[in-house]
Amino acid sequence: MQNSSAPSSTSPSSGRTAIQGAGLLIVGILLIAANLRAPVTGVGPLLGLLQQAFGLGAGAAGLLVTLPLLCFALVSPLSAWAARDLGLERTLFLALALIAAGIVLRSAGSLTALLVGTCVIGCGIAAGNVLLPSLLKRDFPDDMTRLTAIYAITMGGASALGSVCAVPLAQALGWSWALTAFIVLPLAAMLAWLPQLRRHTAPASASRARGGAMWRSALAWQVTLFLGFNSFVYYVVTAWLPSILSASGYSAVAAGNLHGLLQLASALPGLLLVPLVRRLKDQRLLAAGMAACTVLSVLGLIAAPGLAMAWVPLFGFGTGAVFILGLSFVGLRVATPQQAAALSAMAQSVGYLMAATGPSLVGRIHDAAGNWNLVLGICALLSVLMGIFGMLAGRAGKVIGAAHIG
Structure with missing residues (x-):
């Protein structure tokens, strides 16, 4: 009787412990996600003040958004390797510590501290960007799309606030x-991640020796460029939207509120995409449709800036949907957690390197042209290219030629 009763007495407790553990892990993941955009995008509404405080031109001010993106590109390939030695949980905690230290340094008051602190923040965010998709693929393989959408919503909500x-x-x-x-x-x-430090697990990451196989996959490049063009356009508009709106007659507060609306709108597609991604055999039309929303919104800001209340959330919705789709492709177009980590590192590195050229470059284009229309036209063209690569990446299938990664 004792042997037969033991399972019934311990199983519910074990089940509750497992549920509580998973709940704490998800809370920690979402709070980490809240750090992966807001410390960078929150600079956009303040660029005008920072230009005045330090006497910066538009091109130089764009460095405040370019520098963290450059750090994303450079640090992303190294993040999984560092996690192999330190453990995934400790590496994510270290990433948060870097973000916190960078925020303090960035606010110290000097231009040097502002730039160096921005780089430190970028290094911390880069690790979280790469390691969270791998963690989701490893610990929640059946809920990859849903949890990706939820943490994207969290990112957008924190950025909007x-x-x-x-x-x-x-x-x-x-x-x-x-x-x-x-x-x-x-x-x-x-604080929320402290309970996870009791674990010391290696990431679901590609090996040093074989990770290059992913870079020879056409599908991997399609996913990467889909995300890369989206990152370029998103960070250009995010960095300069308040200035674009101010040039059209909006006050600083109104421009900041619309900037927040953009961030909030970028989080909303997760509520819609989760059931669609699961039901569709492929996501080609969905990817093309969201890219079309981005094109229309950017052209709308050129043709009718007075209707920014319509164009700004449409832009946020389109780019947010592409971001969620792209992250979903990282999981859907691979067969193993190791491939997910390899594709994530590739997409983050190339995508953010593309994005890093944007804010400062278009700031200089604005200074030369004297208005924002040329910048917005470039964004519209790149959004068309994004749609083309989205249709390619949205086809059902798996990365081939990298199955041995691990």
Whole structure:
């Protein structure tokens, strides 16, 4: 009787413990996700103030968005390798610590501290960008699409809150304190992640020796360029939208609120895409449709800037949907967690390297042209290319030629 009763007495407790453990892990993942965009995008509404404070032109000011993107590109391939030695959980905690340290340094008051702190933030975010998809593929393989959408929603929500609050905080306390306020995000995530430090597991990552096989896959390049063009366009508009709107007569507060609306709208597609991605045999039309939304919104800002209340959320919705689709492709177009990590590192590295050229480059184009129409026209053209690669990446299938990665 004792042997037969033991399972019934221990099984419910074990089940509750497992559920609680999974719940804590998901909370930690979402709080980490809240740090992966807001500390960078929150600078956009403050670029005008920072230009005034340090006497920067548009091209130089664009470095404040370009530098973290460049760090994303350079650090992303190294993140999984570092996690192999330190453990996935400790590496993510270290990434949060870097984001927190970078926020403090960025707010110190000097131009050098502003730039160096921005780079430190970028290094921390890069690790989270690469390792979270791998963690989801490893620990939640059956819920990959749903959890990807949820953490994308969290990213967008945190970014929206940061954008809306940035200008009022700067007006009340100064730009330094407005940037310091973002410290709340990594500190909360570090606290929630503490229980995970008891684990010391290797990431689902590609090996050093064989990771290059992913780079020879045509499908992997299609996924990468789909995300890369989206990153370029998104970060250009995110960096300069307040300036674009100000040039059209919007106040700083109104521009900041619309910037926040963009971030919020970029989170909403997750609610729609989860059931669609699961039901569709391939995602070609979905990818093309979301790219079309981006093209239309950018052209709308050129033709009718007075209707920015319509164009801005449409842009956020389109680019947010492409981002979620691209992250989903990282899981859907591979067969193993190791391939997911390899494709994630490839897409992050190339995609963010493309994006890093954007804000500063278009800032210089604006300075030369004297208006934002040429910049927006370039974004529309690149969004068309994004749609083409989205249709290629959206075809049902798996990466071939990299099955031996691991």
